[in-house]
Amino acid sequence: MKRTVTLIFTLMLSLLMAASAMAGGPPPKDLLKGYFTEVNEAARTVQFEKEGSETLTTFHLNQEMAVEDIKLNKKVMVTLDKHAGRPNVIGDVSIMFMDLPLSKIGYLIIIGLIGGLLSGFIGSGGAFVMTPAMMTLGAPGAIAVASNMCHKFPKAMVGAFKRYKYGQVDIKLGLVMAVTAIIGVEVGIQMQKYILNTWGNAGSNLYVSLVFVCVLVVVGLIVARDAYKLSKGGGEAKTGKLALALMKINIPPMMEFKVAKVRISFWITVPIGVLTGMLAATIAVGGFIGVPGMIYVIGASAMVASATELVVAFIMGCYGSVQWAISGLVDIRMTLLILSGSLIGVQLGALGTTYVKDHIIKIVMASVMLIVAVSRGAKVPGYLADVGLMNPLEPQVTAMLNSVSFWALIVALASAGGLITFFMIKGMIQARREEKQSVLETAHG
Amino acid sequence: MSTQNKAIKKKPVMAMLLFGCVSLTAYFYLMTHQGLVTETFTKGGWYAAFPILAAFAFSFIHGAFASNLLSVFGIEAKK
Numbered sequence: 001m002k003r004t005v006t007l008i009f010t011l012m013l014s015l016l017m018a019a020s021a022m023a024g025g026p027p028p029k030d031l032l033k034g035y036f037t038e039v040n041e042a043a044r045t046v047q048f049e050k051e052g053s054e055t056l057t058t059f060h061l062n063q064e065m066a067v068e069d070i071k072l073n074k075k076v077m078v079t080l081d082k083h084a085g086r087p088n089v090i091g092d093v094s095i096m097f098m099d100l101p102l103s104k105i106g107y108l109i110i111i112g113l114i115g116g117l118l119s120g121f122i123g124s125g126g127a128f129v130m131t132p133a134m135m136t137l138g139a140p141g142a143i144a145v146a147s148n149m150c151h152k153f154p155k156a157m158v159g160a161f162k163r164y165k166y167g168q169v170d171i172k173l174g175l176v177m178a179v180t181a182i183i184g185v186e187v188g189i190q191m192q193k194y195i196l197n198t199w200g201n202a203g204s205n206l207y208v209s210l211v212f213v214c215v216l217v218v219v220g221l222i223v224a225r226d227a228y229k230l231s232k233g234g235g236e237a238k239t240g241k242l243a244l245a246l247m248k249i250n251i252p253p254m255m256e257f258k259v260a261k262v263r264i265s266f267w268i269t270v271p272i273g274v275l276t277g278m279l280a281a282t283i284a285v286g287g288f289i290g291v292p293g294m295i296y297v298i299g300a301s302a303m304v305a306s307a308t309e310l311v312v313a314f315i316m317g318c319y320g321s322v323q324w325a326i327s328g329l330v331d332i333r334m335t336l337l338i339l340s341g342s343l344i345g346v347q348l349g350a351l352g353t354t355y356v357k358d359h360i361i362k363i364v365m366a367s368v369m370l371i372v373a374v375s376r377g378a379k380v381p382g383y384l385a386d387v388g389l390m391n392p393l394e395p396q397v398t399a400m401l402n403s404v405s406f407w408a409l410i411v412a413l414a415s416a417g418g419l420i421t422f423f424m425i426k427g428m429i430q431a432r433r434e435e436k437q438s439v440l441e442t443a444h445g
Numbered sequence: 446m447s448t449q450n451k452a453i454k455k456k457p458v459m460a461m462l463l464f465g466c467v468s469l470t471a472y473f474y475l476m477t478h479q480g481l482v483t484e485t486f487t488k489g490g491w492y493a494a495f496p497i498l499a500a501f502a503f504s505f506i507h508g509a510f511a512s513n514l515l516s517v518f519g520i521e522a523k524k
Contacts, residue, residue, distance in 0.1 A: 033487070051488065075484065097483045100476075150496055154504030162512075166522055321497060328489030330496040333479060336503050340472065343504060344511040351515070354523040431523050 028142055032078040033096070033328060041067050046090070048078065051328075060089045069093060077140060094140035097331055104137050105337055112151070112341030114417040119342070120159045120349025121420050122365045123309030124287020127152060129409045134334055136406070146324035147334040153317030155342045160310035162350035168303050170259035173294065174311025176266070177273045181286060181316055184277020192282065202386035209383055211282050212376040219292050220369030223362050226296075230359035243299030260300035260308070272297055280316060287313060288369055295362075302361040303353060352420055355427025364423075368416045375408035461513035468507045 037056060038047040044061045061067065062081050074095050081091030098104075111133050118124075127148055134144035163169050196204045226240075243262075251265040272293035280286030287309045294305035324330055353361065378401045384390040393401075475482055486495045515521070 033489075075487070096487065097479070100479075105476075150500050154500045154508075158504055158508045158511075318497075321500070322493060325493030325496045326489055328487040328492065330486060332482060332486045332496045332499055333475060335496065335500060336472070336475060339500065339503055340468075340507055343508045344514065347508070347511050347515055348520065351520065351522040427523070428520075 028079075028327075030079060031142065031327075031329075032080070033075065034078070035075060036070050036072050039067055039070050039072065046070055051075075058088065060084075060086070062089050062091060065090065065093070071095060077142065096140065096143060097333075098138040100333060100337075107133075107137065108334060108337040109341040111413070112338035113345040114341075114413050115338070116155055116159075116342030116345025116347075117349040117352075117420055118345075118364075118368065118413070118416045119155060119310070119313075120162070120346035121306070121352055122287075122349075122361055122368070122416075123291050123306030124285055124313060127285055129413050130338060132406065132409060139331065139334065142329050143331050143334075146321075146327070146329035147331045148338075149317060149324050150321040150330045150332070150335045151338045151342065153314050153321055154339060155346050156310045156313035156317055158343055159346040159350050160307070160314055162347050163307035163310060163353070166307075166350070166354055167259070168307035168353065169311060170257050170300065170304055170308045171311060172255070173257045173260055173262075173269070173298070173300065173304075174308045175315075176255065176269050177276065177290060177294070177308070178312045178315035180270050180273025181277035181280065181290070181312055182319060184274035184279075184286075185281045185316065185319075186277075187274065188278035188281025191278070199387065202383060206380070206383035206387055208282055209376050209380050211279070213373050213380065215279065216288060216369045216373035216376070219288060220366050220373060222296070223292055223369065224366035227359045227362035227366055230357075230362065239299045240296050242296055246297060247299060257298075257300070260294075260298065260304045262299045264298055269298060276312065277316070285372075286316065291365065302358045302365075306353070306361055306365075307350075348424075349420060352424035352427075355431060356423050360423045364416055364419050367419065368412050371408055371412035371415065375405045375412065378402075378405040378408065456517045456519075457513040458517055461510060461517050464506055464510035464513060468503070468510045471503065471506065 032048070032050060034048055034050040034053075036046050037049050040046070044067065046059050046061065047056045048059050049056055059078070059080075061070070062084060070093065075097060077094050077096055078090055079092040080087075081089045084091070111130065115127075115130055130148040130151070131141075131144045134147060135141060139147070160169055160174075164171070192204065192208075195207050199207075246268050247262065247264050249265050249268065251267050253266045254263060255266050255269070256263045272290065276286040276290035276293065279289045290312055291302070291305045291309050294300045294308060295302055298305075300308065321330070381390060382393060382398055382401060385392050485492065486499070
């Protein structure tokens with residue numbers, strides 16, 4: 001056991017080091033950070049001071065930009081327009097740090113609280129709504145992704161620790177999954193790059209959305225069907241037929257996962273881990289394949305799978321955060337504000353699992369997955385039109401689809417929060433009643 | 446027996462207040478020094494240690510506060 005863990009750790013550390021040495025991580029490389037010091041309205045040029053360098057560079061504004069878009073002495077991110085036909089033309093500018101009035105602070109804390117609750121209960125989630133939520137508040141995309149990533153690993157760490165105390169975490173399974181997931185992340189990033197280079201931004205958006213919708217609908221329906229069957233059969237979960245068949249395959253090295261009560265070939269765990277990583281790199285929610293994979297392919301219970309996913313999320317979150325932080329894109333204010341809510345939520349969600357049966361976790365997971373699929377599905381027509389596979393959409397239709405997409409995320413988060421709270425309170429009331437009854441029985445007996 | 450029960454059920458009010466105060470002070474400092482903090486934390490390179498360590502530190506302090514808060518409210522895992 002010790003030897004396996006050491007081996008996994010060494011492999012993981014070497015992978016981490018190799019990946020950072022190559023610096024081929026997900027953060028965008030063509031971003032320039034710095035300050036505008038002067039604007040020349042007549043010539044439509046600006047003086048830009050790059051962070052860490054005192055020399056000024058002159059940039060030209062592209063035709064779509066207004067001079068008012070340039071804010072002096074505020075830290076900005078600049079992307080140059082590569083197709084402008086001449087050098088140093090600005091393609092896009094965004095202010096790195098938005099102002100945070102009390103209303104935005106409150107919004108971030110509440111979103112964090114519900115996201116944490118979901119994460120503590122089903123092992124993943126929250127991330128799919130955090131990034132769009134931060135972007136709605138006005139954060140640039142790259143900052144939102146980085147800040148979300150940096151809040152994910154401490155949250156997962158606290159959640160994993162709590163659930164470890166309840167005896168639900170299989171650390172060995174978590175480590176094996178995380179190592180293979182990191183490989184999957186790298187594969188996912190390379191695939192994304194290939195698609196981006198071949199079909200451009202619109203193609204990449206379409207690919208991400210289609211993967212999102214297909215995976216969530218298929219896996220969501222499998223989990224929902226299983227949860228329905230379990231709830232009719234009294235809620236006692238059995239190991240699935242597929243997992244039982246796979247356990248019989250005897251290709252060394254065979255691994256024994258004591259908490260998950262599973263003995264399975266290492267090679268069966270590899271595709272689950274790699275797919276988790278690929279999905280994490282593509283749609284930022286690897287857990288939506290990791291947890292069902294651990295349940296239906298490896299044969300762990302929903303309780304152990306969702307708890308173990310937190311270990312995977314912690315390691316992958318750490319790996320991602322270091323890369324984004326090296327690029328200097330983490331808005332620590334947003335990270336810590338979300339964390340202030342999510343650290344309460346994740347502990348509440350984790351202890352909530354001790355009051356419910358296995359199928360309740362599956363019900364919550366399936367509901368979230370299917371509603372989130374609707375959210376992303378609403379974006380597909382727009383992307384199909386972008387790549388020319390459909391006629392362009394009317395502006396009203398685009399606006400309506402965008403609002404369906406956004407509100408579906410809010411509904412997913414709210415319904416998950418509601419379901420978890422409901423089942424948790426129900427379980428607590430039942431536990432208290434049972435406790436009272438046993439006290440009475442002892443007193444009378 | 447009753448003393449033992451009381452000791453077990455004693456709520457961690459002091460710990461909650463202590464961690465709560467430290468956490469609140471840290472958040473207060475963060476929000477009143479936004480410019481300095483965001484500037485330093487986004488320099489990139491080795492400065493990446495700042496956001497990572499801050500996230501760890503806050504998760505310990507605020508996490509301990511959250512854990513004690515839930516215990517004080519009587520919300521605990523099923524035994």
